Amino acid sequence: MAVALLPGRRSAQRAPLALWPPGLAVVLATLVPAWYLLRRSTERGWAPWEEVLREATWPLLVRSLELALVVAVACLLIALPAAWLTTRTDLPFRRGWSVLMAAPLAIPSYVMGMTVVEFLGPKGMLQGWLEPLGVERLPEVYGLWGAAFTLTATSYPYVYLVLRGALAASSSAEEEASRSLGVAPWPTFFRVVLPGLVPALAAGLLLVVLYVLSDFGGVSTLNYNTFTRDIFIEYQTSFDRTRAAVLACVLVSVAAVILIAEMTVRRRAGGRASRRSAPPRPVPLGRWRWPAVAFLGLVVVLSLILPLGVLGYWLARGLQVGAQFPDIGEAARHSLLLAVAAAGLTVLLALPLAILAARYGGPGPAVLEQVAYLTHALPGLVVALSLVFFGIRYAQPLYQTTWMLLFAYLVLFVPNALSALRANLLRLPPRLEEAGTSLGRPPLRVLVTVTIPLARPGMAAAAALVFLTVVKELPATLLLSPPGFETLPGLVWGRTSDALYAGAALPALVLVGLALIPLVVLAWRGDPATLES
Amino acid sequence: MNILRTLFLLALAALVPVAAAACGGDDDDEPAPAATDTAPATAGASPTATPRPSGSITVYSGRGEALVKPLFEQFTKETGITVNVKYGDSAQLATLLAEEGAASPADVFFAQDAGALGAMTKAGRFAALPEATLAKVPAAYRAKDGTWVGVSGRARVIVYNTSLTEAELPASVKQLTDPKWKGQVGWAPTNGSFQAFVTALRKLEGEAAAEKWLREMLANDVKVYKDNRAIVSAVAAGEVKLGLVNHYYLWGFIKDQGEGFAARNHYTAPGDPGTLVNVAGVGLLKTSKNRPAAQAFIDYLLSDAAQEYFVKQTYEYPLVSGKSADPRLPALETLKPPAIDLSDLDDLQGTLALLRKVGALQ
Numbered sequence: 053m054a055v056a057l058l059p060g061r062r063s064a065q066r067a068p069l070a071l072w073p074p075g076l077a078v079v080l081a082t083l084v085p086a087w088y089l090l091r092r093s094t095e096r097g098w099a100p101w102e103e104v105l106r107e108a109t110w111p112l113l114v115r116s117l118e119l120a121l122v123v124a125v126a127c128l129l130i131a132l133p134a135a136w137l138t139t140r141t142d143l144p145f146r147r148g149w150s151v152l153m154a155a156p157l158a159i160p161s162y163v164m165g166m167t168v169v170e171f172l173g174p175k176g177m178l179q180g181w182l183e184p185l186g187v188e189r190l191p192e193v194y195g196l197w198g199a200a201f202t203l204t205a206t207s208y209p210y211v212y213l214v215l216r217g218a219l220a221a222s223s224s225a226e227e228e229a230s231r232s233l234g235v236a237p238w239p240t241f242f243r244v245v246l247p248g249l250v251p252a253l254a255a256g257l258l259l260v261v262l263y264v265l266s267d268f269g270g271v272s273t274l275n276y277n278t279f280t281r282d283i284f285i286e287y288q289t290s291f292d293r294t295r296a297a298v299l300a301c302v303l304v305s306v307a308a309v310i311l312i313a314e315m316t317v318r319r320r321a322g323g324r325a326s327r328r329s330a331p332p333r334p335v336p337l338g339r340w341r342w343p344a345v346a347f348l349g350l351v352v353v354l355s356l357i358l359p360l361g362v363l364g365y366w367l368a369r370g371l372q373v374g375a376q377f378p379d380i381g382e383a384a385r386h387s388l389l390l391a392v393a394a395a396g397l398t399v400l401l402a403l404p405l406a407i408l409a410a411r412y413g414g415p416g417p418a419v420l421e422q423v424a425y426l427t428h429a430l431p432g433l434v435v436a437l438s439l440v441f442f443g444i445r446y447a448q449p450l451y452q453t454t455w456m457l458l459f460a461y462l463v464l465f466v467p468n469a470l471s472a473l474r475a476n477l478l479r480l481p482p483r484l485e486e487a488g489t490s491l492g493r494p495p496l497r498v499l500v501t502v503t504i505p506l507a508r509p510g511m512a513a514a515a516a517l518v519f520l521t522v523v524k525e526l527p528a529t530l531l532l533s534p535p536g537f538e539t540l541p542g543l544v545w546g547r548t549s550d551a552l553y554a555g556a557a558l559p560a561l562v563l564v565g566l567a568l569i570p571l572v573v574l575a576w577r578g579d580p581a582t583l584e585s
Numbered sequence: 586m587n588i589l590r591t592l593f594l595l596a597l598a599a600l601v602p603v604a605a606a607a608c609g610g611d612d613d614d615e616p617a618p619a620a621t622d623t624a625p626a627t628a629g630a631s632p633t634a635t636p637r638p639s640g641s642i643t644v645y646s647g648r649g650e651a652l653v654k655p656l657f658e659q660f661t662k663e664t665g666i667t668v669n670v671k672y673g674d675s676a677q678l679a680t681l682l683a684e685e686g687a688a689s690p691a692d693v694f695f696a697q698d699a700g701a702l703g704a705m706t707k708a709g710r711f712a713a714l715p716e717a718t719l720a721k722v723p724a725a726y727r728a729k730d731g732t733w734v735g736v737s738g739r740a741r742v743i744v745y746n747t748s749l750t751e752a753e754l755p756a757s758v759k760q761l762t763d764p765k766w767k768g769q770v771g772w773a774p775t776n777g778s779f780q781a782f783v784t785a786l787r788k789l790e791g792e793a794a795a796e797k798w799l800r801e802m803l804a805n806d807v808k809v810y811k812d813n814r815a816i817v818s819a820v821a822a823g824e825v826k827l828g829l830v831n832h833y834y835l836w837g838f839i840k841d842q843g844e845g846f847a848a849r850n851h852y853t854a855p856g857d858p859g860t861l862v863n864v865a866g867v868g869l870l871k872t873s874k875n876r877p878a879a880q881a882f883i884d885y886l887l888s889d890a891a892q893e894y895f896v897k898q899t900y901e902y903p904l905v906s907g908k909s910a911d912p913r914l915p916a917l918e919t920l921k922p923p924a925i926d927l928s929d930l931d932d933l934q935g936t937l938a939l940l941r942k943v944g945a946l947q
Contacts, residue, residue, distance in 0.1 A: 169815070175822035189824075194809070272775075272811050277946065285775050285946065288676040289933045291704045293683065373843045378651060433677065440684045452671075452690060531681055535643045535669035535690070538650070546649040546672055549814070554841055555651055 067412035068495040075405040079420050082463050085427045086304055088438035092297035104298045109282070113302065115196075116279040119271070120264040122200040124257050127208040130351055131256065134208075135215035136245075137344050140224065142334040144341065149348050150216070151572060156355035157209040158567035160524040160541065162269030163560050164355075165202045166548060167362035169193065169273060172201075177362070199276035205355035206270070207263050211256035214475060217513075218252035219245075221479045224333065237335070250321035255471050258314045258425070262307060262467070265429040269526065279303060280431045287433065300434045307429035311422050360564070363557045370554020378547065380559050383538040387523055388566060390454065390539065394461035395519040395570075399511050401462060402469040406510075407503055410477035411485065421474070425467045432527035435464055439532060452534050460528040465521050469514040476510025477503075516570030523567040540566070638877035641667035642692040645682065647675030647701065648865060656894050660885045666878045675701040676777060682870075683708060692873035693882055695736070697865050698777050700784075702733040703931030711868040712876070714883065721887045722904045726864050729928050735864030736886045737895040738902035739831040740920055741782050742850040743859065744817050746826045754851045758829065758859035762801035771808045771816040771828035774945045778813065778831050778863060784936045785925050786858045792939070799943045821848040831863075832914065836900035855921030862922040863930070864904065 093101065137143050138150045156164075171177045172193045179190045192198075226248075230240040271278050279299065286296040337344055370377070409421035427435060439460050443451040450456050484506070488498035526541040533539060540563040547556035646653055650672045657668045673681070675697040682689055682705065694711075696702050705711050711732035719731050726735035743761075745754055755761060761770050773779050787795040808825050810816045816828035817835055832850050839846045853859035867886055873879045885891055892903040902910045902917045910917060940946050 170818075173819070173822060174824045175819070273815075275809055275811055281775075282946075285937070287680050288674075288775065288777065289700075289780055289937045291676065291679055291683065291701075292934070293680060369842065373841065375841050376651070437680065437684050440681060444685050444688045448688065451688075527677075530673045531677065533671070535645075535671040542672060543650070547651050549649055549674070549812075552651055552837065552841055 066495070067408055067417075068499050070496055071404040071408050071412075071499070074401060075408050075417070075420065078401050078405050078462075078466055079424050081459070082424045082427055082466055084442050084463060085430055085435045085438040088441050089297045089301050089304065089434070092293055092441075093301050096294055100294045100298050104295060104302070109279070109299065109302065112277065112279045112282050113306065115277060116265055117306075119196060119199055119203070119276065119278060120261045122196065123203045123207065123264050124260055126200060126204040127211045127257065127260050128253070130204070130208045131211035131215055132249075132253075133344075134348060134351065135212050135219055136241075137337075137348065139216055139219040140335050141337050141344070142341075143337060143344055143348075152352050152356065153212055153348065154209045154571050155352075155568060156205055157207075157213075158520055158524070158564045158571065159206055159356070159359050160269065160526065160544075160560075160563070161202060161206045161267055162273065162526060162548075163363070163544065163564075164206050164359050165270045165273030166553075167359040168198060168202050168205075170362050170366075171358055172198070177365070194275040196276055198274040199271050199278075201354075202270040202274055203264050203267060205358075207260045208351075208355070210259045210263070211253070213513075213517075214252045214256035214259075214471065215249060217475050218249055222248055228333070247321070251318045252475065254314050254317045254321070255474070258310065259428075259467065259471060261310055262425065262428040265303060265306065266431050268431050268433070283431060283434065293437070296434070300430055303429050304426060307426055310429075311425055315418075315422055360561070363561050363564075366553040366557035367561065370557065373554075375552070375554035377555055377558050378543050380540065380543060380562055383540050383543050383559060384562055384566065386537060387540040387563070390457065390461070390529075391519045391522040391566070393454075394458050394465070394522045395515040397458055398462050398465055398469045398518045399473075399514045402466050402473060402514065403504070403507070403511065406470050406473035406477055407499070407507070410474050411480075411503060421470060424470060427463065428467045432464060432525060433531070436460060436528035436531040439463070439528070443532075452532065454534065454537070457529065457532045457534075460532050461518070461522050461525065464525065464528060465518045468517045468521055472514035472517050473507065473510045476507055476513065480506050512574060516574050519570045520567035523563060637664070638875070638881045639665055640875050640878055641669060642873075642875050642878045642882055643669045643671070643690045644693045644695055644882065645671050645673070645678045645691045646695045647673065647678055647697040648695055652898055653695070656886075656891055659890070660882060664878075664881055664885070666881060668882065679704050682710060687872050689870065689872055691870055692875055692879040693867060693869055695865070695867045695886070698781055699733075699735075699864050699866060699927045699930050700777055700781055700933055702728070702866050702868055703928060705868055706730065706732045706928075707931060710870055710872075712871045712873070714869060715880070718880070718884055718887065721906065723906060726862075726904045726927065727866070728868075729926070733866050733868035734883070734887070735866040735904045735927075737865050737892075737899065738862050738904050738917060739778070739833060739865065740852065740902065740917075740922070741778070741859055741861045741863070742830060742832045742852055744820050744828045744830050744835055744848050745851050746820050746823055747847045747849055748823070749826060751851065754827075756854040757857045758853060759798060759857075761807075761827065761829075762798065762805050764805065766805060766827060768806040768808065769826040770802070770805070771810050771819055771825040772802070773810045773812050773816055773829075774940055776812045779829060780933055780936050780940070781863050781930045782829070782858065782861050783940065784930045784932055785861045785923065787932075787936065787939070788925055788929050789858050789923050796939060796943060799939065799945055803943060803945060817848055821846055823847070829859075833900040836911070836913075852915060852920060856923055858923050860920050860922050861925065862902070862917070862920060864927065865901070 134153045138146055138153060143149060169176065172190065174189045174192060176190065179187060226244050227240060230244045231237070266280060268280050268284055271281050272284070280303070283296050283299045286292055286299065405417070405421055405424065408417035439456060443456050447456070484502060485498050488502045489495065493501070524541060526545055529539050529541050530545065533542070540559045543559040544556050544563060547559070644657070657670060660666065661668055671678070678694065679696070679701040682691060682694060694705060706728055713731045714734055719727055719734055722734050726738060727733065743754065743758070783795065786798065810819060813830040813834045816830050817838055819825055820828045821838065835848055835850050838848070867883050869876065869879050869883060887905050892905050892908045895901050896903050896908070896911055900911050900914065
């Protein structure tokens with residue numbers, strides 16, 4: 053099965069034993085939430101299970117999946133052309149667009165949600181601009197479409213980055229051959245280019261779907277009731293942890309089904325061992341140049357300019373009326389330190405598992421890697437509570453220290469790191485390790501001198517991804533940070549829940565700025581393949 | 586060697602928080618020498634003979650940092666007691682306290698609403714407060730068993746867009762089911778203070794009447810919002826004309842955006858369930874390791890300075906007898922809220938079940 057999974061990619065040799073302990077430890081860490089949920093959900097026997105499964109929880113699940121589907125399709129429709137345009141064509145300002153298209157990843161869904169309501173609400177800013185034209189009221193933004201818009205804007209870059217990485221690394225030889233045989237550009241794209249992108253596409257969409265299932269900030273602001281929102285309501289109102297745990301278990305089961313599906317798709321598609329030859333010749337866009345620019349421009353306006361503009365507007369209005377602004381120096385320092393530390397720790401610990409799964413054979417590592425994604429569909433609040441439960445019982449001295457928080461980030465974001473590492477590791481030529489060993493080096497030395505150095509672009513991308521996700525993370529940060537430890541998301545949350553938008557805008561802008569740093573640095577360094585996830 | 590350097594840098598990055606924690610100066614958890622061993626044996630001893638509470642306490646605050654941080658700092662300045670605060674949503678902090686159990690580092694829980702406090706009382710997590718503390722606040726605004734005390738009051742109101750005049754506004758929430766308000770009312774069914782209001786409605790008028798009202802509101806195309814803030818914002822923007830909210834959000838908006846903000850508050854008639862007065866309050870955890878300091882903190886929240894601070898900063902009602910609210914608000918005594926025991930508001934499960942049953946949470 054593993055051979056079929058990724059033919060020709062794996063080294064025939066045995067993996068260095070040293071990879072196994074850290075690899076297994078990471079998988080076990082990601083299973084802490086599942087373990088907690090099983091314990092909590094069964095503490096009163098199976099009655100709560102029967103109750104929840106009998107009740108009307110299924111319509112909510114359908115609503116969650118509906119939203120995930122809409123967002124996934126929308127992400128695909130944005131990310132596929134965007135990735136192709138920025139890697140394969142003579143698009144004007146290509147480098148600039150590459151960065152801009154990835155940038156919305158820096159906007160937290162709760163900020164996006166608030167700004168979408170402010171701007172596109174029935175009587176929002178846009179309606180104000182259109183009023184002279186006789187527009188009294190915009191159509192309802194709340195509900196499925198508003199939530200889908202918000203989540204698409206914040207998550208399409210996941211798909212975009214993976215696709216970009218795959219496109220930049222794959223050779224365009226087949227494509228050019230197809231074109232030279234007289235096949236028109238569109239059929240070439242669908243018959244030659246697209247099939248090669250399926251594994252990357254599946255990986256990107258997987259992250260998006262799990263993200264949508266776990267999101268609370270976006271759906272609650274846009275008022276679309278999903279399964280995750282119901283879990284929050286349960287905690288919010290009845291303080292019933294058992295029932296919430298049962299609901300969360302259902303979410304994990306759904307994630308399991310999705311993960312199996314993704315694995316199957318990837319296996320069917322197979323690994324295309326296309327090697328990078330000469331840099332592909334850019335496809336001339338001709339008269340499609342400006343429509344292409346307009347399309348990318350529209351995406352940037354809606355997903356980046358809109359939220360930043362509204363934040364800027366709140367800030368300006370606050371300055372005018374003399375609103376109070378929080379002192380953000382310390383919070384910014386804390387968020388930066390946490391993000392740097394979490395990025396380092398998570399990438400370091402995810403690396404052995406990624407190498408095992410991508411470079412060495414056997415179904416074990418591949419399945420283990422997939423298991424690490426299992427709890428990625430869980431809302432941050434549930435993961436945080438599971439770590440409270442774990443920490444206070446088994447790691448009391450670390451409880452409510454920054455270490456516990458870093459552990460939470462590890463559990464939450466290992467999948468993000470894995471996806472970036474996987475993309476990089478799978479692209480390395482097969483039998484690399486064998487070559488090393490045939491030169492007489494022991495496996496561990498091959499690992500350190502051959503595999504890991506070549507994995508560095510992936511490590512950089514993974515660190516960037518974890519860094520920016522940690523900067524944005526809210527529920528676990530609030531619940532697990534040491535008392536008195538201020539962070540940027542904490543400040544944003546505190547101000548918005550007290551309706552102090554002006555005061556929230558400042559830390560929110562700094563937060564986005566901080567999250568943008570790794571994206572810009574990666575893009576600046578030039579090699580398009582490193583701007584991948 | 587390059588790769589070793591990379592790994593080294595990553596490891597170094599992972600070690601950063603140790604340094605951060607070390608500089609953070611959070612070397613607390615040193616329980617103050619408890620008052621017990623040196624406490625005067627006779628009740629008649631003068632207060633100055635009692636050792637002053639000191640050390641540090643951990644407060645879980647459901648009230649926002651922007652609001653209460655200056656107040657906590659003032660407390661530290663006056664008493665020398667360090668306050669480590671964890672901010673969060675009241676209900677989530679209550680869940681956190683439940684999950685932490687007896688090992689919780691928290692000494693004090695300062696919650697936004699009586700429901701979260703009631704849940705803690707029910708779980709037996711609060712210690713009874715001394716009579717001297719409780720006596721400062723009218724009986725209606727504290728726990729019957731003395732396990733928590735209200736600090737500030739928040740009235741339910743109908744917020745309206747200023748295109749309406751006072752005369753057009755309904756005298757009771759029950760009139761909101763009138764076809765004239767079809768599609769013009771906003772509510773936040775997932776919000777704690779709204780659910781407290783529905784709970785009060787159930788207690789006051791009975792389950793059947795509450796269910797009927799909810800169903801008629803839904804049939805009248807009531808608009809759903811995330812929370813009070815979103816409703817006030819939507820009412821000012823004219824998305825809906827009326828909204829069911831707490832009274833103080835409006836004044837926050839006006840402070841933030843100026844007097845031109847296009848919404849104002851309307852109080853329904855005396856005794857109407859629409860004028861329920863809920864509280865933000867505080868309880869002392871049984872597992873506190875520094876009770877004297879925690880007690881001093883709670884007393885500080887009920888001090889003149891703190892009560893005036895809430896009046897000025899949040900436009901809430903001061904609950905300590907003899908203190909008056911912001912002059913722009915009707916006095917608490919004139920509101921005549923419905924006669925209900927706030928401790929009864931902890932039956933949120935029944936409310937949740939009802940809201941689910943009528944489909945208000947879909």
